[in-house]
Amino acid sequence: xxxxxxxxxxxxxxxxxxxxxxxxxxxxxxxxxxxxxxxxxxxxxxxxxxxxxxxxxxxxxxxxxxxxxxxxxxxxxxxxxxxxxxx
Amino acid sequence: xxxxxxxxxxxxxxxxxxxxxxxxxxxxxxxxxxxxxxxxxxxxxxxxxxxxxxxxxxxxxxxxxxxxxxxxxxxxxxxxxxxxxxxxxxxxxxxxxxxxxxxxxxxxxxxxxxxxxxxxxxxxxxxxxxxxxxxxxxxxxxxxxxxxxxxxxxxxxxxxxxxxxxxxxxxxxxxxxxxxxxxxxxxxxxxxxxxxxxxxxxxxxxxxxxxxxxxxxxxxxxxxxxxxxxxxxxxxxxxxxxxxxxxxxxxxxxxxxxxxxxxxxxxxxxxxxxxxxxxxxxxxxxxxxxxxxxxxxxxxxxxxxxxxxxxxxxxxxxxxxxxxxxxxxxxxxxxxxxxxxxxxxxxxxxxxxxxxxxxxxxxxxxxxxxxxxxxxxxxxxxxxxxxxxxxxxxxxxxxxxxxxxxxxxxxxxxxxxxxxxxxxxxxxxxxxxxxxxxxxxxxxxxxxxxxxxxxxxxxxxxxxxxxxxxxxxxxxxxxxxxxxxxxxxxxxxxxxxx
Numbered sequence: 001x002x003x004x005x006x007x008x009x010x011x012x013x014x015x016x017x018x019x020x021x022x023x024x025x026x027x028x029x030x031x032x033x034x035x036x037x038x039x040x041x042x043x044x045x046x047x048x049x050x051x052x053x054x055x056x057x058x059x060x061x062x063x064x065x066x067x068x069x070x071x072x073x074x075x076x077x078x079x080x081x082x083x084x085x086x087x
Numbered sequence: 088x089x090x091x092x093x094x095x096x097x098x099x100x101x102x103x104x105x106x107x108x109x110x111x112x113x114x115x116x117x118x119x120x121x122x123x124x125x126x127x128x129x130x131x132x133x134x135x136x137x138x139x140x141x142x143x144x145x146x147x148x149x150x151x152x153x154x155x156x157x158x159x160x161x162x163x164x165x166x167x168x169x170x171x172x173x174x175x176x177x178x179x180x181x182x183x184x185x186x187x188x189x190x191x192x193x194x195x196x197x198x199x200x201x202x203x204x205x206x207x208x209x210x211x212x213x214x215x216x217x218x219x220x221x222x223x224x225x226x227x228x229x230x231x232x233x234x235x236x237x238x239x240x241x242x243x244x245x246x247x248x249x250x251x252x253x254x255x256x257x258x259x260x261x262x263x264x265x266x267x268x269x270x271x272x273x274x275x276x277x278x279x280x281x282x283x284x285x286x287x288x289x290x291x292x293x294x295x296x297x298x299x300x301x302x303x304x305x306x307x308x309x310x311x312x313x314x315x316x317x318x319x320x321x322x323x324x325x326x327x328x329x330x331x332x333x334x335x336x337x338x339x340x341x342x343x344x345x346x347x348x349x350x351x352x353x354x355x356x357x358x359x360x361x362x363x364x365x366x367x368x369x370x371x372x373x374x375x376x377x378x379x380x381x382x383x384x385x386x387x388x389x390x391x392x393x394x395x396x397x398x399x400x401x402x403x404x405x406x407x408x409x410x411x412x413x414x415x416x417x418x419x420x421x422x423x424x425x426x427x428x429x430x431x432x433x434x435x436x437x438x439x440x441x442x443x444x445x446x447x448x449x450x451x452x453x454x455x456x457x458x459x460x461x462x463x464x465x466x467x468x469x470x471x472x473x474x475x476x477x478x479x480x481x482x483x484x485x486x487x488x489x490x491x492x493x494x495x496x497x498x499x500x501x502x503x504x505x506x507x508x509x510x511x512x513x514x515x516x517x518x519x520x521x522x523x524x525x526x527x528x529x530x531x532x533x534x535x536x537x538x539x540x541x542x543x544x545x546x547x548x549x550x551x552x553x554x555x556x557x558x559x560x561x562x563x564x565x566x567x568x569x570x571x572x573x574x575x576x577x578x579x580x581x582x583x584x585x
Contacts, residue, residue, distance in 0.1 A: 005569065019169050026162040027326045029319040038308045044297035045372070046308035052161050053368055059165045060360040063172065067353050076350040078176070078568040080183040 008075060015066040022059040026052050090233035090404035097273075097408045098250045101266050101415065108265055109257040114446045117259030118188035118427040124345040128264040130355035131271025132342045132420070133171075134362060137333070138274060139218065140225035140414025141476070142370065143406075148387035150374035153315055154300075154307030157371040159326050164363050166330025168356050170491070174334070175343060175352040177494045180568050181561065182344045189424070190340040190490070191432040197493040198501040199557050201436050206508065207486065208432030211337035212425050214482045216464075217475035219421050219457070222414045223247070223465040229414070232392050233407035241466055248458045251415060255422045256454040260345050263419045270412040275362055278409035282369050285398050285406075286376065296376035303379040313378075318530025328534040332483035335490060337428060338420035426453035481519050481534035485511035488542045496549065497558050503548025511541030 025031040035051040042050045070076050111117045124132065139146075150157025178193060187193050191211060195204030223244050230243025238246075254262040290296040297308075306313045310322055334340060346352045374391065377383040383390035395406040430450035435441050441449070489508050492499040515537025518526060526533060 008569075016169070016173070019165065023162055023165055023169075023326075023330075027323050029323065032310075032322060033319055036309050038301065038305055041297075041301075044294040044301075046155065046297075046301075048155055048309050049158055049368075049372075052158050053364060056161045056165055056360065056364045060357075060364070063168065063360060064357055066172075067357055070353070071350070075569070076348070076353060078180060078349055079571045080180050080568050 004073075008073065011066070011069060015062055018062045019059050022055040022062070026055045089400045090407050091230075091238065093404035093408050094230065094233060094411055097411060098246070101269060102250060102254060104269055105254045105258055105262045105265055108262040109254065111257065111259045111261065112447075114431065114443045114450065115186065115188065116261065117447055117450055118341070118423075118431065119182075119344040120260040120264060122183055122345065123347050124260075124264050124342075124351070125347055126351045126354045126358075127268055129342060129346050129351055130358045130362075132264045132267040132345070133339065133355060133359055135267035135271040135274065135413070135416030136339055136342065136420035137167075137363075137417075138366075138413045139222060139417045140229070140410045141221050142413060143391055143410045144225060144228070144388045145221075147370060147374040147391050148389075150371045151377050151383050151387035151390045153312030154304075154309075154375050154378055156310055156312050156315075156322070157374060158368075159322060159329070160367050160371070161364055163326045163329040163333060164367070165360060166326065167333035168360055170331065170334040170487070171343075172353060172356045174340075174490065174494055175356075176349055177565060178340075178343045179346060179349045179352060180565055184564055188341070188344055188431050189427055190335075190337050191428060194489060194493060194504070195432075195436075197558075197561065198499075198504050199555065200501045200505070203489075203501065203504055203508075204432050205436050206505070207489070208337075208428040210482065210486070210508075210512070212428050212433075214479040215336065215338060215421050215425055216461070217479055219418060219425075219461045220465040221476045222418045222421070223461050225414045226411060226418070227465070229407050229410050232389075233403060244462055244465060247411075247415070247418075248462055251418050251422065252454055252458045255419050255426075256451040259450075260341075260423055263423045264342075264345060266419060267416050270416040273412045274409060274416075275366060277405055278412070279366055279369055281395070281402055281405040281409065282373050285394050285402055286369075286373050288398050288402075289394050290373075290376050293372065296372075299379055300376060307375060307378045318528070320530030321532070322530075324530060324532040324535050328480050328484045328532050328538075331487040331538065332480045332534065335483045335486045336424075338417070338424035340490075341424050341427065342420075422454050422457060425457055426450040429453045478516075478519055481515045481532065481537060482512060484534040485515055485537045485541050488538065488545050492542075492545050492549070497554050497562060498549035498552075499545055500548055500552050500555055502552065503545035506548065507541035507544035510544060511537040514540045 026035075036048050038046040038048070040047055115121055146157065146160075181187060181193060181196060185196055187196065189208065191204045191208035194207050195201060224240070226247035227240030227244035230238040230246065231240045254266060258265075286293060286296060290299075300307055304313055310319070311317045343352055373394070377390045377394060380390075382393055386393065392403070392406065396403045427450055430446045430453060434449050435446055485508060489504045493504065515533045518533035518536055
């Protein structure tokens with residue numbers, strides 16, 4: 001496996017971990033129950049709701065950074081022959 | 088009168104913008120638009136298909152009744168988008184190279200098994216039926232409510248069917264996506280604006296609505312909501328079940344085959360969460376804010392329609408179009424995916440002599456027959472549709488190990504996929520139908536047990552048998568595409584040393 005592919009795999013693992021971490025914090029009982037409170041409220045919204053929206057926005061940022069890094073490395077410009085060309 | 092004019096004008100607009108897309112002549116074009124759809128089409132195609140019309144009736148009713156629990160849609164959406172991001176590369180590469188049209192065809196290729204192709208194709212069609220029925224019913228309900236009973240639900244459904252069948256049967260994926268763009272833009276811009284307007288005009292704005300909730304029923308602001316005692320595991324389970332199952336629907340997954348590049352798919356994942364979070368959050372905030380109102384508590388599924396009708400005929404009409412747009416987006420995607428599966432994954436596998444022309448004809452007639460069947464079903468079985476539709480997620484999550492392990496684990500094999508899928512379905516639906524006490528006690532939904540069954544069987548089968556020989560070739564396709572990309576980038580950097 002080339003160094004480029006190893007780097008790509010490490011990057012994929014990192015971003016999967018980061019995005020799943022946001023999901024873990026909003027989904028699994030220890031973190032989710034900790035955040036399942038009304039106070040402190042923000043813009044009148046309960047903290048529980050702010051927690052979920054905030055984590056989702058953080059996940060969206062992780063997606064954006066992941067995309068930008070993949071884009072810069074050329075991983076999104078794969079050339080694929082279709083079946084007719086390959087034949 | 089204004090609501091019905093707005094509804095009919097929206098349907099006319101959908102037909103008008105599709106007037107140039109109706110001459111599809113090949114099955115590949117019908118099923119995948121010849122891999123030509125850009126980022127706007129994939130983003131809104133995904134959102135318009137994923138957002139169901141029932142989200143504004145049944146699911147918002149859930150938030151009206153129980154408050155914050157409705158927000159489970161947001162973390163579940165993130166899991167679904169992660170799945171989309173992860174499956175994009177291999178689905179696109181194999182899809183383009185082998186001219187794949189459906190998720191089942193992809194699985195048939197990966198596991199080299201016609202049985203898996205037919206099995207998952209059939210399961211996809213069968214599990215989609217309740218959603219089709221529910222969305223038909225929603226279209227009829229929209230017409231009936233918006234016209235104050237002037238148009239019956241049956242007539243409303245017939246009007247909706249006429250429009251959708253026309254553009255799906257004649258235009259295929261290209262028409263579906265074109266309509267999805269209009270539907271998605273309407274949902275995000277006009278739909279969000281009308282929800283905000285009602286929040287301010289009827290409930291005094293965000294702060295006033297939340298303060299009222301805080302002083303009258305604060306328990307609606309946290310999980311599990313008023314009058315409901317359920318294990319916290321239930322929250323976890325519905326997010327995992329929906330998140331992993333959410334992208335397994337053939338009508339959502341098949342959109343990947345229509346994309347013109349991997350970049351397009353991944354760009355759409357960037358736009359979808361932000362748009363989804365904003366509009367879902369808005370919908371559920373408004374639904375929660377209606378909780379203290381007696382009418383809303385007594386009629387939770389009707390609450391949003393009622394609130395908009397209180398705001399006047401224009402808000403009601405614009406909201407009715409919003410629900411109609413969401414329903415049409417889902418229905419058109421389902422019809423396109425189901426007809427492609429019936430033609431490509433079932434008919435063409437059973438009889439390989441079927442020509443492309445005949446396959447296209449089968450797909451088109453499938454749209455007509457399914458729509459009429461769904462009309463009858465929706466009319467007769469209205470009361471059970473929500474239960475059936477929610478139950479189908481317990482089946483879709485079982486498909487996720489078959490897809491994800493198939494794409495990411497070389498050792499995943501045909502035996503494990505077939506045995507795992509079938510036994511996972513038996514466990515999931517067996518527990519759903521028998522409802523043993525531990526399901527309530529521990530809070531985990533039946534789909535989670537079915538998912539674990541499939542996962543364990545596939546892992547065990549993967550280690551018991553050697554890697555299948557054809558898998559190396561498939562992995563080589565991916566490596567070749569990546570290497571070409573690296574070489575091409577190095578060449579570009581070499582030409583631009585500065």
